[in-house]
Amino acid sequence: MNYIGSKFSILSYIDEVVEDFTKLGKKVTFCDIFSGTGVVSKYFKEKGYNIISNDIQYFSYVTLKGLVENSDELPFEKLTKKRIDPFVCLNGLNGKKGFIYKNYSLGGTKRCEFKRQYFSDDNAKKIDAVRMKIEKWKTKKLITENEYFYLLACLIEAADKVANTASVYEAFLKDLKKSAQKPIIINPLELIFKNKNYEVYNKDSKELIKEIKGDILYLDPPYNTRKYDTNYHILETIALYDNPKIKGKTGVRVEETKKSNYCLKNKAAIELEDLIKNAKFKYILLSYNDEGIIPMEEIESIMKKYGNYKRYEKRHKRFKSDNEREYKKNYTIEYIHCLEKI
Numbered sequence: 001m002n003y004i005g006s007k008f009s010i011l012s013y014i015d016e017v018v019e020d021f022t023k024l025g026k027k028v029t030f031c032d033i034f035s036g037t038g039v040v041s042k043y044f045k046e047k048g049y050n051i052i053s054n055d056i057q058y059f060s061y062v063t064l065k066g067l068v069e070n071s072d073e074l075p076f077e078k079l080t081k082k083r084i085d086p087f088v089c090l091n092g093l094n095g096k097k098g099f100i101y102k103n104y105s106l107g108g109t110k111r112c113e114f115k116r117q118y119f120s121d122d123n124a125k126k127i128d129a130v131r132m133k134i135e136k137w138k139t140k141k142l143i144t145e146n147e148y149f150y151l152l153a154c155l156i157e158a159a160d161k162v163a164n165t166a167s168v169y170e171a172f173l174k175d176l177k178k179s180a181q182k183p184i185i186i187n188p189l190e191l192i193f194k195n196k197n198y199e200v201y202n203k204d205s206k207e208l209i210k211e212i213k214g215d216i217l218y219l220d221p222p223y224n225t226r227k228y229d230t231n232y233h234i235l236e237t238i239a240l241y242d243n244p245k246i247k248g249k250t251g252v253r254v255e256e257t258k259k260s261n262y263c264l265k266n267k268a269a270i271e272l273e274d275l276i277k278n279a280k281f282k283y284i285l286l287s288y289n290d291e292g293i294i295p296m297e298e299i300e301s302i303m304k305k306y307g308n309y310k311r312y313e314k315r316h317k318r319f320k321s322d323n324e325r326e327y328k329k330n331y332t333i334e335y336i337h338c339l340e341k342i
Ligand SMILES: C[S@@+](CC[C@H](N)C(=O)[O-])C[C@H]1O[C@@H](n2cnc3c(N)ncnc32)[C@H](O)[C@@H]1O
Pocket: 003, 004, 005, 006, 007, 008, 033, 034, 035, 036, 037, 038, 039, 040, 054, 055, 056, 057, 060, 203, 204, 205, 206, 220, 221, 222, 223, 228, 259, 260, 261, 262
């Protein structure tokens, strides 16, 4: 998934910094409290760490439950007994005119004030049918909770692949792009099998931090005013499937319960300091780039209040969500601010 602030392309850099700064030399408990797509959690899971993983967005939590917390084969025992292969069944479903079709496809919105084309008509109907089927299997106890979240994670990934956007959901494209014309396919996502402890949460970091402890706390909060709830609102709705009230051209969710203080200039630094102060972790590593709303010097002075501080930096290709935005440079500097708490 092309996610704003994804650390997919700098995983080995984060790893090098973890090794160099902590010098722990053994696999301890690693907490990824702003997990997003979960790539950082999955990377350190693969390396053999115990993982605590969290995100305020429900669609992200679904992915974490499905791919980070799950660490065993998923037998789909009850479906198998009925000779149902979940993926063959889901991919073979006929489309249904549900919430996604009615609100986010051209066919479904043709008589509405706002016409939207986030998905082709067929893909939107298919997303509805698959989402309803997964829920039905859960209600009828034909799948376990682990299997439920895993299937939802697979659906979210598949839906994102055929979305008619430049990458985020703050706008859709006028014409159906090539990838959006292809029929959606729900593929099984790769699971990592390790025998360690995995905890997954869907909480505001400032609440969760009071409840957990560990060795390494990795922070990757939003660093600018671009909000994740509006940029990924449709994935959130597919995950929740809660028939939300929506508004305007983009059909964004009306409820505003997941606004992040890290996106607000007057609140981000206070929020960060509060998190660091309350953290019961020896090592804290913060990813933040040179265009973030908290100045580098302010982060340094906050961290220095709580222990030994060191900063690492690396050039990184810029995240581009559309082709129209003009940027002064095509790279950013990715800092990792490190603190050893004393
Ligand atoms: C920069 S992204 C993380 C990207 C992630 N490391 C990755 O590689 O995919 C920031 C994430 O923080 C989440 N977030 C924002 N405010 C939060 C809060 N107060 N508590 C928990 N998560 C929050 C957002 O939903 C978003 O997924």
